[in-house]
Amino acid sequence: MSKLDYCFSNEYMVLRPDRAGPVQLLHLLFSPKVGRNRAVDCFTGTEIRSFARRLAIFLNLLLQVVLLSLAAPLAALGAAVELLLNLVDSVLHGKMEYPDRSSPTYRSMTALIDRRVDLDRSIKPTDSRFDAALCVMASKLAYENEAFIHNVVTTHWQMEFVRFYNCWNEFQNAYTAQAFVLCDKPVDAELIVVAFRGTRPLDAARWCADLDPSWYKIPRLGRAHAAYTHALGAQRNIGWPKWVEHIKGKPQKVYAYYAIRDAVKELLEANKRARLLVTGHGSGGALAVLFAAVLAYHKEKAVLERLAGVYTFAQPRVGDALLSMFVERNLDRPKKRHFRVTYGDDSLPRLPIESSAVLFLHFGLRIHFDKWYELKVLRETPGEEASSSVLDMVTSRINSAWELGRGVYLGYRRGAYFREGWLLLLMRVLALALPGLPVHRVQDYVNAVLLGGYFPKDN
Numbered sequence: 001m002s003k004l005d006y007c008f009s010n011e012y013m014v015l016r017p018d019r020a021g022p023v024q025l026l027h028l029l030f031s032p033k034v035g036r037n038r039a040v041d042c043f044t045g046t047e048i049r050s051f052a053r054r055l056a057i058f059l060n061l062l063l064q065v066v067l068l069s070l071a072a073p074l075a076a077l078g079a080a081v082e083l084l085l086n087l088v089d090s091v092l093h094g095k096m097e098y099p100d101r102s103s104p105t106y107r108s109m110t111a112l113i114d115r116r117v118d119l120d121r122s123i124k125p126t127d128s129r130f131d132a133a134l135c136v137m138a139s140k141l142a143y144e145n146e147a148f149i150h151n152v153v154t155t156h157w158q159m160e161f162v163r164f165y166n167c168w169n170e171f172q173n174a175y176t177a178q179a180f181v182l183c184d185k186p187v188d189a190e191l192i193v194v195a196f197r198g199t200r201p202l203d204a205a206r207w208c209a210d211l212d213p214s215w216y217k218i219p220r221l222g223r224a225h226a227a228y229t230h231a232l233g234a235q236r237n238i239g240w241p242k243w244v245e246h247i248k249g250k251p252q253k254v255y256a257y258y259a260i261r262d263a264v265k266e267l268l269e270a271n272k273r274a275r276l277l278v279t280g281h282g283s284g285g286a287l288a289v290l291f292a293a294v295l296a297y298h299k300e301k302a303v304l305e306r307l308a309g310v311y312t313f314a315q316p317r318v319g320d321a322l323l324s325m326f327v328e329r330n331l332d333r334p335k336k337r338h339f340r341v342t343y344g345d346d347s348l349p350r351l352p353i354e355s356s357a358v359l360f361l362h363f364g365l366r367i368h369f370d371k372w373y374e375l376k377v378l379r380e381t382p383g384e385e386a387s388s389s390v391l392d393m394v395t396s397r398i399n400s401a402w403e404l405g406r407g408v409y410l411g412y413r414r415g416a417y418f419r420e421g422w423l424l425l426l427m428r429v430l431a432l433a434l435p436g437l438p439v440h441r442v443q444d445y446v447n448a449v450l451l452g453g454y455f456p457k458d459n
Contacts, residue, residue: 009239011217014041014226015057017064017208028058056354057213064208071204078109078202085112085423104151109201110143113424114443117141117152120417120450129455132339135279135311136449138195140442142180142284153182160186163263167233167256174230175206177256177287179280181263189271194260196291198282198314210283210316213352213359221297222322223359225352228286232257232294242298256287257294261303268306275308281442282348285312289327289338290319296330304330313341313445316351317360324363331364336456338364343444344371344403345396367456369448371399371406377456400431403444410447418447 016039024039031037034054035046039061048054086099086106099106111117116137123133141149146164153161162181169176178197183189199206214226218239233255234240244258268274280288292310295303310331331338340362342349352360366378407428411419420428424443449455 009216009218011223012042012215012226013046014214014216015039015061015064015212016041017061017068020061020065025058025062028054028061060211060213060353063211067204067208067211074202074204078200081202082107082109082112085109102145102147104147106145106148108143108145110140110442111148113421113427114140114446115421116417116443116446117156118417119157123450129449129452131277131309132311132341132449132455134191134193135195135277135309136281136313136341136446138182138193139198139279139281139284139311139313140446142178142195142197142280143200143442146180149180153180157182159184160189162267165254165256165259167231167254167259169230169233169255170236171230171234174227175203175209177231177233179256179260179284179287181260181267183267183271183274189267189274192264192267192271192274192276194264194276194278194288194291196278196280196284196287198280198284206283210348210351211353213354215319215359218297221293221319221326222324223320224290224293224323225286225316225318225360228283228290228318232287232290233259240294240297257291260291261295261300265300265303268303274306276303276306277309277311278307279311279313280315281313281445283316285315285340286318288312289315289340292331292338293319293323293327296326307331307337310338311341312339314343314346314348314441315340315362316348317362319361320359321361324361328363336365339367340364341367341369341445341449343369343441343448344399346441365456369444369452371402373448373451375448375452375455397432400428404428404432414451418451 020039024037027037028034028039029051032047032049032054034040034048034057035042035044040057048057083099083101089107089112090097090099107115119137120133123129127133141152144152149164150161153159160183162183164180165178167177167179180195182193182195184191199210209227209231212225212227215223216226216229216234216239217223235244235255240257244255264276268276278288278292280286289310289312292307295307327338349362354360368376368378370376404425407420407425420443
């Protein structure tokens with residue numbers, strides 16, 4: 001009998017850092033009976049006899065406890081720094097205005113680091129890079145507020161902004177999915193894009209979600225990452241039924257998967273020639289591929305037939321071998337539609353760290369760009385990406401020095417569109433001491449797709 005009634009899953013293991021006190025943490029180290037531990041939601045008879053596995057859970061819980069204790073001050077610090085940078089940015093551009101967080105000119109940390117908002121007009125719809133180039137810019141734009149997104153889509157891209165979604169879920173300590181939908185034209189659209197927001201630099205709650213190895217085993221689908229399952233709108237006790245009623249008395253609160261699916265179906269019905277693209281960066285990429293997987297799980301044939309591609313950038317792992325086979329069977333046959341793009345030694349695709357065929361692994365073809373922005377197509381095996389070593393720390397600093405030099409050189413070699421601003425160059429300098437900065441390298445994914453040449457779109 002389970003401690004919590006998760007009827008939609010026949011197996012699950014959900015870590016609860018909010019319940020992880022000293023007693024629970026020590027219990028993990030000395031007792032294999034994790035089913036009796038308040039900090040781990042699973043069936044009460046569950047045992048893990050491997051000390052190495054229990055140690056990994058212990059360390060993950062401890063890290064989540066620390067991060068959650070820092071969530072409020074980090075969020076306040078992030079908001080203050082972002083506000084200050086917007087004020088400095090306003091002054092540097094000759095405007096003495098106090099920043100308004102909901103205005104179309106207020107930029108997130110991501111947009112301040114990489115200021116580009118215009119599409120590269122040299123990439124035409126017939127170019128193999130067109131879908132990837134649009135998706136990487138949309139996934140970058142998803143970090144911004146609704147007014148900023150609306151302004152960029154309508155003014156700079158000259159497309160039709162449909163709606164911004166700030167969704168809701170029923171699970172404690174779970175983050176909410178945020179996404180926006182656009183069309184290339186208001187009438188007779190030929191392209192519809194859904195872009196999910198990723199993890200912001202100082203959002204400790206989402207850091208916990210990306211690190212968290214919690215999972216649900218869902219019949220016919222396989223093991224799915226618990227945090228992303230929550231964020232997409234799985235419901236307590238019933239999971240992902242094909243249809244749900246609106247939340248009674250709370251019309252402003254919507255479940256991500258259902259709200260976005262219904263909007264997409266309506267748009268596809270109204271625009272018979274339209275193709276569908278789904279994208280996201282970081283955890284947004286995880287939500288994107290899981291969104292497509294649930295469409296297949298519900299046998300939304302009319303939507304899947306129009307799905308042209310799922311483009312994810314720096315996507316963490318979302319499920320096990322069964323989920324891998326399910327996604328490949330439904331998205332990559334008869335042609336490839338799941339494109340998982342990585343760059344350099346970005347650490348986010350290595351999460352969650354517990355990688356194995358029965359827990360979390362990557363699937364599909366990996367389109368990897370190296371520090372020269374040269375493209376390689378790889379097929380990964382379980383556990384291929386190991387954790388960093390001392391040698392990795394040395395090479396990462398060498399790569400950071402290379403990226404700093406390249407950042408200065410690129411603007412002069414490739415033109416103003418690739419010229420990096422002072423904040424990005426400052427972060428590249430800091431990366432010499434703190435490898436991994438700039439956070440998630442959104443700007444490098446944009447550069448890689450635009451400069452990488454031919455983008456593979458078949459098997």
